Amino acid sequence: MFRPLADRLLHALRVPGEPHDPEGQSLLVFRADEGYYRYRVAIFWLFRLLFLVVCGYVGFFAVLIASAVLGDHKSKRAFPVDPGTLQTIVLVVAAILAVLYLAHATIAWATLRLDYELRWYKVTDRSLRIREGVWFVREMTMSFANIQNIAVVQGPIQKLFAVSDLMVQSAGGGSGEQGKSLHVGYFRGIARAEEVRDLILERLRKLKDSGLGDADDAHVTVEDALREVRDEARALSATAQRRVRA
C-alpha cells in the first residue's frame, strides 16, 4: 500500500535517486539507522500530543471566557451575534482546522518514512557527501582538507533509540545558530557514530601525513628542492675553484 503510493509521489516530485559518488578511493556509504526512523516517529507523536494538549488547554479557557462574557450580556442583547449562530461558526472553524491538521499530519507522516529512506552519507579517502531531504533535496560536498571539526551529538531521546548525529564542520562562521549554517553537515541518525567518527579522523590524519591537498606543504617542498639546488651549485663552484687552483 505504502510503496506504490510513495513511488508515485517521488516520481511526481522528481526526487533524484542515489547521489553520485564523490571523488576518491575506498568509498564507504552510510545510511540512517532503523532506530532513526523510530526516533523521528516518536518525536512526531510527542509533538502532536503536545500540540493537542496545548490546543485543548487554550480551547477550554476560550470557551470558559466566552461563556462568561456571553452570559453577562445575554439579557442586554449587547452581543451582535446570536449565541446559537456563534456556536455553529465556532464548530465549523474548529472542524476546518481539524481537517487541515489531519491532512498535514498525514503528509508529514508519509514524508517521515521517505526522509529516512532517502539519506545517503558517502565517505571516500578525500571527501564526503551528504544527501538528505524529500521536498527540498540537499546534497552537501566537503573535502577533508577543509574539515575543521568532527563531533558526535546525541540527545536524551536519541540515546533511547541508540542513534546519534555526526557533525562535520568546515571553516567559516555562521550566525551563531549552528543548525542553520551551511558550513555544518550532519550524518543524521547513524548507529555507531563513534566508529564512523574514528574512521573519518583516521582518514583525515592520513591526509595530513601525506600532505595531500595542503597548499602550504607543497610550498615547503618547492623550497626544499631549491635548497638542494643551491647546495649542489655550491658544491659545483667549490669543485670548479679547486680545479682552477690545481
Add this chain to the structure above:
Amino acid sequence: MDAIYAITRPHPRLLTQYVLQALFAGPLSPLILLILYFRYKTMEYRFDEHGVSKRYGILIRREVNLTYSRIQDIHLGSGPIQRWLGLADVQVQTASGNAGAEMVIEGLLEYEAVRDFLYTRMRGVRDDRPGDSSVALLREIRDELRATREALG
C-alpha cells in the same frame, strides 16, 4: 570542461522559476517579479581557469568572484518547482563569516556537471598540487649541476 567555460547566461527556464517564485509571494508578487525579472536579465556567469564570477543587478550592481581553491563546501539544493524545471541551485561557500552561501549558481541545466567541475578544483580533492611541476624542474637542474660537478671532479 569546455562546456563549463562556455557558460555565460542562465537557462530561460530560470525566468519561469522566478515567475512561479514571485506568485508565491502573494500581494508583493508584482514587485518581486520585477526585481527577479531584471535579475534574470542581467545575470552573467564566467568560469575561467582560476575561478568563477557571477554578476547581476541594474540599480545595484552585484559581483561575486570566487577562486576554486578557496571553496570550502558545495551544496546542491532543489525544491519541487526547480526539479520540475530541471534546475537546481549550486551553493558555493568559502571560509568567510557568512552562514549563507557566497555564491548561488542558479538556473543551469548542467548543475551536476558544474558541481563536479567546481568540486574537483576544490582544495584537497586532486593530487596535482601547484608545487609539483616546479619541484620536478628543480630536481632536473640539481641533477644537471651534479653531473657537471662530477665531470669536473
